[in-house]
Amino acid sequence: QITLKESGPTLIKPTQTLTLTCTFSGFSLRTRGEGVGWIRQSPGDALEWLALILSNDDKRYKASLKNRLTITKDTSKNQVLLRMANVDPVDTATYYCAHRPATATLFYFDLWGQGMLVTVSS
Amino acid sequence: DIQMTQSPSTLSASVGDRVTITCRASRSVSGWLAWYQQKPGKAPSLLIYKANILESGVPSRFSGGGSETEFTLTINSLQPDDFATYFCQQYGSYFLTFGQGTKVEIK
Numbered sequence: 001q002i003t004l005k006e007s008g009p010t011l012i013k014p015t016q017t018l019t020l021t022c023t024f025s026g027f028s029l030r031t032r033g034e035g036v037g038w039i040r041q042s043p044g045d046a047l048e049w050l051a052l053i054l055s056n057d058d059k060r061y062k063a064s065l066k067n068r069l070t071i072t073k074d075t076s077k078n079q080v081l082l083r084m085a086n087v088d089p090v091d092t093a094t095y096y097c098a099h100r101p102a103t104a105t106l107f108y109f110d111l112w113g114q115g116m117l118v119t120v121s122s
Numbered sequence: 123d124i125q126m127t128q129s130p131s132t133l134s135a136s137v138g139d140r141v142t143i144t145c146r147a148s149r150s151v152s153g154w155l156a157w158y159q160q161k162p163g164k165a166p167s168l169l170i171y172k173a174n175i176l177e178s179g180v181p182s183r184f185s186g187g188g189s190e191t192e193f194t195l196t197i198n199s200l201q202p203d204d205f206a207t208y209f210c211q212q213y214g215s216y217f218l219t220f221g222q223g224t225k226v227e228i229k
Contacts (some may be wrong), residue, residue: 019155033153037218039220045222046209046220046221046223047158047166047209047211047223048216048220048221049211049219052218060216060217062123062217063123064185074173090134096166098165098167104171104214105172106154106212106214107213107218108156108168108171109156109166109168110168110171110177111167111168112166112167113151113165114164114165
């Protein structure tokens with residue numbers, strides 16, 4: 001059974017760097033084709049894909065945020081980290097991590113974490 | 123980025139109705155489209171991928187269709203559990219994008 005859970009600060013000040021951790025179980029990023037993505041959702045708004053990392057360490061970022069985002073994986077801990085530099089109040093959102101199945105062609109997400117609300121405010 | 127536009131934004135329907143949601147892409151994504159359902163305060167859950175393949179465990183009253191730039195999600199005989207917001211997601215391009223969502227509410 002695959003599960004994912006997001007963790008990190010719930011409140012962060014503008015200009016700081018946000019680090020979010022996705023801790024997962026039920027699959028391994030040592031397995032070819034497995035992947036984890038990050039998606040956020042501003043209050044009452046649409047979903048916005050941010051980044052994706054695959055087992056072969058292939059990484060993709062939303063173009064407009066590429067300069068601020070870094071995604072990494074720790075296969076020994078079954079974790080994926082997302083760092084977002086220079087946060088702004090507009091980055092206030094619920095952040096989700098999600099599983100990209102190894103059997104998938106290209107990139108959709110079959111299981112999601114519960115999400116965590118991150119508020120950017122001074 | 124490919125823009126995904128869903129219509130309608132809100133849909134009022136009754137239990138037992140057949141409803142259809144449309145998702146249009148600003149350029150072709152071939153058949154690389156997924157649909158998700160989201161209930162208030164919950165994470166999205168995958169309904170359909172590759173435009174028309176039902177995810178395991180999803181009721182057969184859900185179906186997807188379309189290709190290239192126009193896609194549909196149809197719910198046959200709407201059930202009380204189906205009142206939720208639905209999002210499409212294209213994965214035919216390097217950068218993934220979602221539609222803005224369609225809220226299905228009780229008439």
